[in-house]
Amino acid sequence: MTRKLLYLPVLVLAVAGCNCESARKSALTAHEKEIDSIMAEMTLEEKVAMLHGKHMFSSAGVKRLGIADIEYADGPFGIREELEPDSWTPLHMETDSATFFPTGSALAATWSPELAREYGKGMAIEARLRGKDMILGPAINIQRIPTGGRTYEYLSEDPYLSGLLAVGYTLGAQENGAAVCLKHYALNNQETARGIVDVKVSERAMREIYLTPFEMAVKQADAWGVMAAYNKVEGKWCSENSVLLNDILRGEWGFKGMVISDWGGTHSTGAVEAGLNVEMPGGAFLGDSLLVAVKDGRVSEEAVDERVREILRVRMTVKPVPEEMANKTMTSQPNAQKIAYDVALRSVVLLKNSGLLPLDLQKYGKIAVIGDNAVCPQATGGFGAGVKALYEINPLRGLMSRIYDKAEVEYVPGYRRYGPMDRFMRKSPVCDPDPEMLAEAVRLAEASDLVIFFAGENREIETESSDRKSMTLPLGQDEILRAVSEVNPNVVTVVVVGAPVDLRNVEKLSSAVVVSWYNGSEGGNALADILTGKVSPSGKLPFTIPEKLEDSPAFSLGVFPRYDEAPYSEGIFVGYRWYDKKNLPVMYPFGHGLSYSSFEYSDISVRSSGKGIKLSFQIQNTGDMAAEEVAQVYVERPESMQEMSVRELKGFERISLAPGESRKVEMFIDRESLRVWDSVHSCWTVEPGRVNIGIGSSSRDIRLNATTTIK
Ligand code: GLC
Numbered sequence: 001m002t003r004k005l006l007y008l009p010v011l012v013l014a015v016a017g018c019n020c021e022s023a024r025k026s027a028l029t030a031h032e033k034e035i036d037s038i039m040a041e042m043t044l045e046e047k048v049a050m051l052h053g054k055h056m057f058s059s060a061g062v063k064r065l066g067i068a069d070i071e072y073a074d075g076p077f078g079i080r081e082e083l084e085p086d087s088w089t090p091l092h093m094e095t096d097s098a099t100f101f102p103t104g105s106a107l108a109a110t111w112s113p114e115l116a117r118e119y120g121k122g123m124a125i126e127a128r129l130r131g132k133d134m135i136l137g138p139a140i141n142i143q144r145i146p147t148g149g150r151t152y153e154y155l156s157e158d159p160y161l162s163g164l165l166a167v168g169y170t171l172g173a174q175e176n177g178a179a180v181c182l183k184h185y186a187l188n189n190q191e192t193a194r195g196i197v198d199v200k201v202s203e204r205a206m207r208e209i210y211l212t213p214f215e216m217a218v219k220q221a222d223a224w225g226v227m228a229a230y231n232k233v234e235g236k237w238c239s240e241n242s243v244l245l246n247d248i249l250r251g252e253w254g255f256k257g258m259v260i261s262d263w264g265g266t267h268s269t270g271a272v273e274a275g276l277n278v279e280m281p282g283g284a285f286l287g288d289s290l291l292v293a294v295k296d297g298r299v300s301e302e303a304v305d306e307r308v309r310e311i312l313r314v315r316m317t318v319k320p321v322p323e324e325m326a327n328k329t330m331t332s333q334p335n336a337q338k339i340a341y342d343v344a345l346r347s348v349v350l351l352k353n354s355g356l357l358p359l360d361l362q363k364y365g366k367i368a369v370i371g372d373n374a375v376c377p378q379a380t381g382g383f384g385a386g387v388k389a390l391y392e393i394n395p396l397r398g399l400m401s402r403i404y405d406k407a408e409v410e411y412v413p414g415y416r417r418y419g420p421m422d423r424f425m426r427k428s429p430v431c432d433p434d435p436e437m438l439a440e441a442v443r444l445a446e447a448s449d450l451v452i453f454f455a456g457e458n459r460e461i462e463t464e465s466s467d468r469k470s471m472t473l474p475l476g477q478d479e480i481l482r483a484v485s486e487v488n489p490n491v492v493t494v495v496v497v498g499a500p501v502d503l504r505n506v507e508k509l510s511s512a513v514v515v516s517w518y519n520g521s522e523g524g525n526a527l528a529d530i531l532t533g534k535v536s537p538s539g540k541l542p543f544t545i546p547e548k549l550e551d552s553p554a555f556s557l558g559v560f561p562r563y564d565e566a567p568y569s570e571g572i573f574v575g576y577r578w579y580d581k582k583n584l585p586v587m588y589p590f591g592h593g594l595s596y597s598s599f600e601y602s603d604i605s606v607r608s609s610g611k612g613i614k615l616s617f618q619i620q621n622t623g624d625m626a627a628e629e630v631a632q633v634y635v636e637r638p639e640s641m642q643e644m645s646v647r648e649l650k651g652f653e654r655i656s657l658a659p660g661e662s663r664k665v666e667m668f669i670d671r672e673s674l675r676v677w678d679s680v681h682s683c684w685t686v687e688p689g690r691v692n693i694g695i696g697s698s699s700r701d702i703r704l705n706a707t708t709t710i711k
Contacts, residue, residue, distance in 0.1 A: 026222050026256040028313035035312045038065055039305060047308045048291045051272065052283035055085040059278045061315060068320035076137020076153065077101040078387030079126045079331055098126050098331040099521050100379040100389035101340050104139055105498050106347040106517035108155040108542035111630040112654050113168035115343050120172025122336035127178040131326025133318045134179040134225050138169045140213040141188050143543050144574055145560055146552050147468035149191035152498020152518055156542035157575025157590065159209050160649050163216030170221035179318050182217050184229035184262055186210055186244055191467045193563040198232035201568040204677040208572050215253055224257035224314050228276060230265045237267045245275025258310045269293040273303040277311050332390035337521060344519040344526035349539035350594040351513040356450065356492050358533025358596060361407045364450035369396055370414040370441045370484060371454030373496040378518040382423065382463025389521050395454060395494065398524025402532050414441040415475035423460045433476025441480055446487040453481055455506060456496035459518065471502040471549045478505045485509040500545045503587050533596065536627035540593035540698065544576050547587050553578040572645060576699045580646035591632050591698035597623025601703035606693050608708045612671040617695055617704055618664055621657035628656045633667060634699060635674065636692035642676055647694060671710060
């Protein structure tokens with residue numbers, strides 16, 4: 001169990017006042033003496049040259065002193081192909097095809113910090129083969145807007161789940177030789193007007209919700225890089241927000257690494273004193289202008305020295321890859337591909353199952369596969385980082401590889417693909433079905449025993465730089481499903497998405513519903529192994545799927561979209577915190593995910609001590625199939641002096657059980673993880689009093705309850 005403690009919120013803070021000591025000594029401080037002597041030899045010009053991009057994805061070292069440039073690799077779900085040094089144009093190399101890992105919300109659906117650690121390892125292995133020093137990921141902003149363009153890339157609506165996965169990813173990457181770059185710090189929760197929007201947020205919401213994932217990855221995993229976001233927070237650009245960069249990140253959390261701007265996200269030479277180390281990709285502000293500013297005393301050389309020291313700490317810790325070693329072998333490696341499969345397999349979420357899954361190929365020998373999302377590639381698309389994947393097993397290919405000799409499978413697209421030109425022309429993806437394609441789908445459904453309907457979005461619809469306008473399924477999918485289900489009642493719907501979509505019709509018209517994400521190079525194989533029953537599904541939703549977009553907090557309060565000031569009026573009530581507080585029905589709750597087996601929870605016991613709450617419970621696999629369950633621990637503070645969420649996730653454990661097997665699970669909730677931000681005194685506090693513990697299979701499927709008190 002000690003291994004698990006690594007991931008529990010061991011926020012070892014001296015909570016007296018606000019002087020929170022960082023939780024661990026950073027590996028980056030092992031070279032201070034060496035750095036002293038390097039810096040003593042550096043000229044001001046050489047120092048300033050380090051503080052901005054040398055090329056599109058590199059920043060300068062000091063060749064004269066044998067300090068290598070820093071090479072960056074766009075992530076966060078695969079090592080981006082090699083581009084021309086000073087443009088976005090690919091070099092079309094032979095060896096830069098990488099493993100496409102499941103995207104953020106898919107990784108989060110595994111609820112496994114251990115798999116996140118493997119994920120970070122896989123990313124680092126491939127980054128190093130490409131000669132890269134820092135992965136531009138993980139992307140860990142909170143999914144505030146269900147239709148957020150980068151919800152697919154981010155992890156969760158919950159800070160604790162996001163934080164533990166970020167810890168895992170960071171540990172895995174950095175222990176395998178590549179620095180991470182936590183992004184986008186901070187409060188980059190919308191793509192609409194992302195380069196100008198000014199977020200207005202309560203200190204409590206900022207601390208408890210939006211900063212916590214970054215804090216956990218810095219304190220518990222010693223993250224070495226952070227990327228400043230494009231937006232403003234309380235009137236200050238993130239790339240020059242001294243409160244975020246100096247006071248909180250460095251002063252309170254003990255961050256010893258380097259902060260780079262997002263591409264084109266720097267706004268002044270003053271950013272150096274505010275805590276920015278590197279302006280990417282160019283030197284508009286931290287190039288010659290900075291040199292002049294230092295020489296005429298507008299920017300202190302001491303600030304320049306601090307920023308250079310922080311960069312050198314990372315440079316001395318991440319060993320440079322010799323030029324002759326980089327790009328010499330294919331980026332995508334079998335060990336990383338296996339990790340991609342393992343993550344994809346445990347990410348698939350079974351939302352509903354009236355018995356059609358796993359597929360009974362004796363009974364249903366003629367299978368219709370309907371929907372372009374059965375074949376649509378998801379590794380690239382939209383704006384921003386994608387992966388030139390060595391391969392991508394799509395769902396149809398995965399399925400055929402498993403059942404080609406056991407069933408008769410026929411495929412029709414059902415709807416056309418929303419493509420780059422549609423996005424470029426700003427066409428809405430929400431449109432009526434194509435009559436001929438609809439008719440073809442109905443004909444095939446009528447002639448088949450069972451239909452697997454592939455619904456959902458794609459990477460042209462869910463993309464960086466724009467937010468979706470609605471949760472409605474695109475391309476007439478609801479109508480197609482209705483027509484198909486009228487001629488064949490045996491429908492399994494697979495939803496290929498990265499973010500919430502409106503599933504009200506899908507739920508009514510399908511006997512089974514599965515979410516299979518943008519699930520990486522091995523996604524089709526993983527999905528096929530779930531649908532055919534080789535493995536029981538075990539994914540859990542990392543976000544709530546509301547009945548309708550208007551029920552979600554920012555839409556319900558009318559504070560999104562906003563183009564200049566974005567008031568986070570919902571405060572801490574993001575995601576399930578909101579729906580619970582408002583007692584709203586949801587389509588599928590945070591943490592929901594079914595299995596082919598069933599689990600019985602019993603014998604809860606809780607005991608509080610000065611350090612926290614020890615709890616244990618029994619869980620049994622009462623079905624006839626081996627399966628994994630993610631048991632979740634939610635905490636309620638009914639006596640709190642502050643306005644609180646109804647319940648908050650404070651622990652979870654993925655448990656693998658053979659049929660009939662029962663196990664006692666022991667967990668520990670660190671007292672500090674019950675902290676609340678005291679906005680009056682501007683510091684963390686842990687309130688003594690009653691703590692109600694709920695343990696269950698989702699945030700709205702609590703199986704065991706107990707109460708204790710903490711002092
Ligand atoms: C983008 C993204 C950031 C990415 C960077 C480099 O605008 O916001 O996540 O790493 O530019 O491509």
